[in-house]
Amino acid sequence: MRASLLQIDVNEDESVESRRVRVASLVRDQAGADLVVLPELWTTGAFAYEEFGSEAEPLEGPTYEAMAKAASDAGVWLHAGSIPERDPEGPLYNTSLVFSPSGDLAAAYRKIHRFGFDKGEAVLMGAGEELVTVRLPGTTLGVATCYDLRFPELFRGLVDAGAETLVIPAGWPERRRAHWTLLAQARAVENQAFVLACGTAGTHAGVPQAGHSIVVDPWGEVLAQAGAGEQVLTVEFDPGKVAVTRDQFPALKDRMLGLTAPRR
Secondary structure: OEEEEEEOEOOOOOOHHHHHHHHHHHHHOOEOEOEEEOOOOOOOOOOOHHHHHHHOEOOOOHHHHHHHHHHHHHOOEEEEEEEEEEOOOOOEEEEEEEEOOOOOEEEEEEOOOOOOOOOOHHHHEOOOOOOEEEEEOOEEEEEOOHHHHHOHHHHHHHHHOOOOEEEEEOOOEHHHHHHHHHHHHHHHHHHOOEEEEEOOEOEEOOEEEOOOOEEEOOOOOEEEEOOOOOEEEEEEOOOOHHHHHHHHOOHHHHOOOOOOOOOO
16 A cells, blocks of 8 residues: 655645645645545644634535545545534534545544643534544554544544554644654554554644654554655555554453444
8 A cells, every 4th residue: 555644834824725725736646646644734733723713614615625626636545634624503623534536525533632731722622522434445544633642542442443554644743743753653553553644844823843744564663754844755555464463463352451432
């Protein structure tokens, strides 16, 4: 499987619409990949709290339309990162969108763990309630977002639901970049799964972003890692390695405390 992680620079001098057009073009450039992944809240910036309300859009809004067409044009599975979603009957949500190569919506995931410690996202957005997996040819994706990475029980639930490749878009701050790399490797090792973690680059809302998107195999080995700036990180990996790893070192079978995850 060939995956491309698009580490987007969320620059305040670039309008949301201009960035949407530019990112759609970058997605189209990945024709030939099996899976393309974008970061969290790349339209507004994950720390641009004051913009969430004004830039929020319905699920099937302009970002949905642009990314669905880009996925179809490129013929790729596209995890389109996340958007500030405005539910007409409820609060805002930090919602991830996954599209099939035909441009159809395969899944939407509302972020469960909201960052902010009683401010920012934690109070401006509602919390999702459902774990989400997506079946691709050759692997099952488990979908999580940024701050979710700090909560291992969520990933256990995704594994219980069949996840073999964990995809994590993020807007992770540079000041905690060491945690980003450490946690990505930990989630891979403890779940014996691939981890594809895609972050934003640049600085927005005064917060320098970590970048350093990363792909980790089920043994915790880093297959590829980006630098600090905007770039496309492309890697080829064998999804079959998950089953081999779990067979050779069947630690998951020895679990004594576990979750029973809802399936979708």
